[in-house]
Amino acid sequence: MTRYVARRLLYLVPVWLGISLLAFSLALLAPGDPVRSTLQAQGIDAPSAEQVRELRRELGLDDPGPIRYAKWLAAAVQGDLGYSVRTGEPVLRSLADRFPRTAQLALIAIVLGLALALPLGILAALFRDRAMDHVSRLGALVGASIPSFWLAYLLIILFAVQLRLLPVAGSNTPQHVILPALTLAIGAAASLTRLTRSAMLEELTQEYVRTARSKGLRERSVVVGHALRNALIAIVTVTGIRLAGLLGGAVIVETIFAWPGIGKYVVDSISGRDYPTIQGFVLFAGTLVLLINLAVDLMYVALDPRVRLGGRAGGD
Amino acid sequence: MSRPISGARALAFLLATSIVAAACAPAATGPVASAAPQLADVQEVIVAAEADGYRNDGKRNLLGMFPLNTNVYETLVTLSPTYQVEPGLATKWEFRSPNTYRFTLRQGVKFHDGAPLTTKDVKAVMDRMATAGGGTVGIDEKSAVIVDELNIDITPKRTNLRALQQLVHPSWGIHKADADVNTKPVGTGPFKFTSYTKADRIVVEANGDYWGTKPTLRKITWRFIPDPNTRVLALQAGEVQAVTALPRESAKTVATGELRVATSKVGAYEAIYVNIHGKQPYDLGQDKAVREAIAYAIDKQGVVQNVWQGNAEVLQTMIPPDILGGSRSVVKGTNRDVAKAKKILDDAGWRAGADGIREKGGRKLQLTMVVGYPSPEIHRPMPEFAQAQLKEVGIDLKIVTTPDTAAYEKRLASGAEGDLWVEAGSQNDGNPCFLPDLLFASPVPGGDAESNMYGNAFAPGPKFDAAIKQCRESTSVEDVQKAAAGAMKLLIDDEFVVIPLAGTFRLFGLSNKVLDFVAHPAGVHQRWDSVRLAK
16 A cells, blocks of 8 residues: 555656646747736836846846756745746745635535536436436536536526526625536536446446345445445546646636636736746646546545555555 | 627627526616616615736736726826816926926825825826836936926926826826835825725725815725626626626617616727738738728728627727817728729739639739737627628638737737738827827837837838827927827828728616716726716
8 A cells, every 4th residue: 555655656756747847838839928028017018128138137038948947947846936927926826825716616516516416327327217317317418518608607697687696706705606616516517427327337237236235235235335336436536637627727617707716817827928827827737636636546545445456466 | 908708608698698588587677867866875886897907016007096997096187088188186287398297286185194295296106107117108217306395397218298198097196105006005086995805806985085076976896807798797686886898799788777888989999900011921911002992892880880789980090089189080081982992903903813802913812811909809700791891802811810919919020920910909098199109100229129010010101200200299289189190191091001990989887876977988097986876
């Protein structure tokens, strides 16, 4: 187990370095001149050649690419992602200020999505080709087909404009999180419902399920304790991927609901050629994905002893 | 400029609105406020504004000042809705040759903390602007000189006789000398700063000691809601009473029942600039006949009705006509005349090929239109509209969209790869030469990079530069207007480098309870002190 975890951690290092190189290079390949963007953001619309040279030197843009990358990476590992060209704030602080809001929205959405998807998927599998299954599959199809911005407007019009039960946009009260979370949850629930159904269908046909039933176990124990536990491996994997996506910022939903998360901030940074923020965000989001993948890998160990045993059999 | 809305999302929004409106009972309608309304007991308004554009490094986007003007600050001189310079914190001003304006401060004006307005405060603002690059006026730390307790001289570091018209911009708002403009705004305006929550809201309250007519509203809250559709929905849900930058697609939907649309006069424009210095294959704009034919081929009235859905008017200049005063009729412009466009091309030797596209010397009349400033969305579907009309006269138009301003400018700066460049711009100060000077003056080695970038593609040459020089150096308002109109005539009537399409209105969505709101054509000059709230 320890060696399994250690090996997973070691894998992270080269991948993380690859992400950092990508983050650094992406910003360089984007159109626009960072010197000009910075000067404009500082209110200097007509900089002198000397001002341009000075800032270029100050930003380290005169150095060769590899040296710039090394300097940037060295600062990044110490928590210094530079300063935003647009806002003048430290990038890490800007991301850290907004990330809790995005995390709050993402976690509520994913929990809500799972709360919808697991029962629907399990019931659909248990009642295959019956009304419950058809309703579940239709719901999942519709949920997966509706674009999030469309759904967001529909929910606002229904719950805020017509019924006046919930606020349209903002983030001041607990009620404000309901509609954006529901918008994201429905999308997540759709794919998770279909996945749960198919994973459960597969598990329910396995020999161990038949054995459990023949031993006289209650159906609830068979379904939840045996079949679902094994189906969870696939569900956890996809949930992790979706969560990572949501934590990187649900740009459209955050924009529509004026939710002060990370997504809208980053999109504005991209439009404004705010290179330090773009680089910082890619590194930040990439690190998050790596950590979530690690968490998912560790959950495999908890869910499936074969992962542990397989590791030992392999000489680990 | 307002943040654009994507076409797909606008369509989805309208469709979503229709579906739910059909499924649910319609909202109750109420009477429009009468001429002598009863005022609400609580005079508080919530306004849905665009995305929070404030930054906090003391150089630009100053809290409460710009880009969202909350009427906390006032400038020495103000810009009227007809683009004329009017007294503000200065009651009079005098030009002192060769390059100085002397301003006389209004007496009895107090800051929100009770301190009197002094020339020291004005100097402090000028000095702060000098350290931030000098702004559009171009000042340095020596520019502001206190004459006495009431008078102050402002002398830009370079010859700039348009300083007076530039100082109307709210970024030159006067704050107390020792106040931090990024955290504790202290101005003299009709409203006092109360609070600011980043990306969420900014709140102001009435200034009971205001030197002018005291506002009726006690409190205004601007909530930052970046998505234009959500702003409309917030208005329809009754969460807010006013909406800035109402999307034109929503104007008809909003103007029903308890809501209405307030429209300003023309303050912005949409125009095509023709690349007259391009290299192959983007060199066809050098042919004046091609430029002239394009000007006559496009139906401006059609652009106004079909693209801007009536929320604009046909414009023959590229700046609001009001700013040209009595010289506005100098520029004649063009109207759609397909026969004339065809004849111009025939006379120039462009003959229709088998596919209807004209050719000359074996080269087809194929042009590329670049769309992306300030965003491609704001222009849609104008490019396709123009494409169809140009085809009628035998011009094949390829449309290239850039995702945003930076990509657009990169394309323009790196060899100006395109024949026709579509832009939407706005006039935010009282200087009629500002945009023609910035965009069409001949490039100057070591000069302003942005100006040179445009000049390399569009500058018509010495005759235009002479008109701009005259515009820069004139002292009387009439002479400035005449020079600006002359420069514009050269661009539009004589050389066809600029083809204005539409002068666009600024749109606000309002609850009918909001009274006496007057939409300013330049959004950064919007005032709220006359607004009242009905019961």
